[in-house]
Amino acid sequence: MKVKRAAKYGFCSGVRIADLKVKRFAAGGGRGAILGQVVHNERVVEEMESLGVRTVEQIDAVSESTIIFSAHGVPPSYHHEATSIGLKVLDTTCKFVYDIHHESKEALADGFHLIFIGDPNHREVIGYTNDLDPSRYHIVSTIAGADAVDWSQYEKLKVFYQTTLNAEDFENVVQAIERRAQRVERADTICYATKENQDAARVLATDPEVDMIIVIGGKKSANTKHLWEICRETKPSYLVQGVSDLDRNWFAQARVVGLTAGSSTPDYVIEEVEQAIAAI
Ligand code: SF4
Numbered sequence: 001m002k003v004k005r006a007a008k009y010g011f012c013s014g015v016r017i018a019d020l021k022v023k024r025f026a027a028g029g030g031r032g033a034i035l036g037q038v039v040h041n042e043r044v045v046e047e048m049e050s051l052g053v054r055t056v057e058q059i060d061a062v063s064e065s066t067i068i069f070s071a072h073g074v075p076p077s078y079h080h081e082a083t084s085i086g087l088k089v090l091d092t093t094c095k096f097v098y099d100i101h102h103e104s105k106e107a108l109a110d111g112f113h114l115i116f117i118g119d120p121n122h123r124e125v126i127g128y129t130n131d132l133d134p135s136r137y138h139i140v141s142t143i144a145g146a147d148a149v150d151w152s153q154y155e156k157l158k159v160f161y162q163t164t165l166n167a168e169d170f171e172n173v174v175q176a177i178e179r180r181a182q183r184v185e186r187a188d189t190i191c192y193a194t195k196e197n198q199d200a201a202r203v204l205a206t207d208p209e210v211d212m213i214i215v216i217g218g219k220k221s222a223n224t225k226h227l228w229e230i231c232r233e234t235k236p237s238y239l240v241q242g243v244s245d246l247d248r249n250w251f252a253q254a255r256v257v258g259l260t261a262g263s264s265t266p267d268y269v270i271e272e273v274e275q276a277i278a279a280i
Helices: 013-027 042-052 078-085 096-108 122-128 143-147 167-179 192-205 222-232 267-279
Strands: 003-005 034-035 055-056 066-069 088-091 114-119 137-141 157-161 184-186 211-214 236-241 254-261
Touching: 003 114, 003 267, 013 055, 013 088, 013 096, 013 184, 066 078, 066 122, 078 088, 078 236, 096 122, 096 157, 096 222, 114 122, 122 137, 137 143, 143 167, 157 167, 167 184, 192 222, 192 254, 211 222, 211 267, 222 236, 222 254, 254 267
Parallel strands: 003 254, 034 055, 034 066, 066 088, 114 137, 114 157, 157 184, 211 236, 211 254
Antiparallel strands: none
């Protein structure tokens, strides 16, 4: 059985930098707590804990001297809240996420009503919206959600996408808004890393040589799930977190197994899975 990796997969630049920053901090003797998972991958969380950097869900649960903000970013007020109780901040927020923070702030100052296309419970979206006046923005992810608002009441609207979404999947939602609005501008906020992994997964899924696909990533990783959805449209595809999720029966008919991984999956997990498949 042969394993064929997608042309692009795994850690994006933002996650690679976040991972490095935390490891350097720990290697220098730093002890801290990460607010939410540094990336959405359980193995990375375990690895961080072994380095002395645990994960917490609330700022007031941090007993160490440093709080670490993940690549997804946090609402600006969290920085103030942390420093006001004497915590140092290690900020690993991705540059592209900060770009959206800045662009949405400017749009607000220019009088736009903001629309965030994404998951209201995702940390990244919470980061953009938590501190805003609720009358100045909407979070939308479905046509029904888009149709439920009278957009014509706003003079101008600006649309931002959660970085890890596939814009094509939400084109009909944005068009539903555009049909009923006076003026809509779109911010180009889809992260190229996510798109590159998705495009490469599509190529892998339509490769006639590939019989089935294994997608590796964390249970809570939205972009990993998107990769899985893309792959299973065309080929039998299985989402695994690591070697222990593999089932020998999946591979009974397979000669070539495609392999891809979400942008929060570390290289060593990908290696382990590839070796385990090769051993089967
Ligand atoms: S997926 Fe893109 S926006 Fe998100 S952390 Fe990675 S590089 Fe940054």
